[in-house]
């Protein structure tokens with residue numbers, strides 16, 4: 728127990744919530760399968776970042792997460808890796824199947840970054856990843872969704888458009904990520920984010936990431952997460 732406290736202090740992470748798992752500071756101890764370990768080696772990452780060290784074992788244990796850490800701390804992989812492991816136990820994709828992993832992000836640029844990260848680490852598994860954002864072609868995005876996809880990365884407004892157009896559905900979503908929740912709120916996406924959360928099955932796993940943790944985000948967390956583990960890296964602002 729004291730060792731775990733020291734380790735967290737060294738990593739600069741504060742953890743609250745019911746019985747969080749202990750941090751894991753080497754890739755070999757995450758419990759990843761060989762293809763994923765290989766992809767991580769190929770990316771030339773030598774060690775998990777502090778937020779990854781605490782968030783990855785927490786997500787792999789099936790828990791909901793509130794992850795607060797500043798830009799550049801490696802949050803994307805902290806949810807992509809557990810999502811890939813989550814996908815590995817699922818049955819084969821049929822055309823028209825909606826996503827199992829749904830990631831919401833505030834902008835086209837950020838969605839594309841996450842999409843590329845998901846492709847980078849998911850390549851070994853031959854997954855279908857689709858990215859949908861405002862300003863892109865609705866026709867192309869809906870065509871891509873209609874082929875079926877295990878992972879969808881989307882801006883909230885466009886995701887709702889795609890569901891309304893029946894290009895996809897939220898029935899299979901069991902792993903939901905709200906990335907940069909504070910920025911999504913700044914951009915006025917709170918109603919869309921809440922609507923999507925309300926249409927995803929309640930027994931899903933939900934991960935919420937944000938650079939800041941103000942009242943509105945706290946309220947969202949209370950409404951959409953179940954017994955979350957809260958991980959704060961660095962100083963809260």
Ligand code: ADP
Pocket residue numbers: 771772773774775776779796797798799800801802803804
């Ligand atoms: P955040 O979402 O917290 O702003 P990102 O996920 O975009 O951060 O990661 C920032 C950069 O760090 C990216 O270029 C990413 O490839 C790199 N990165 C992520 N994890 C590691 C790691 N364990 N070791 C080295 N680099 C990493």
Ligand code: MG
Pocket residue numbers: 802803906907
């Ligand atoms: Mg990020």
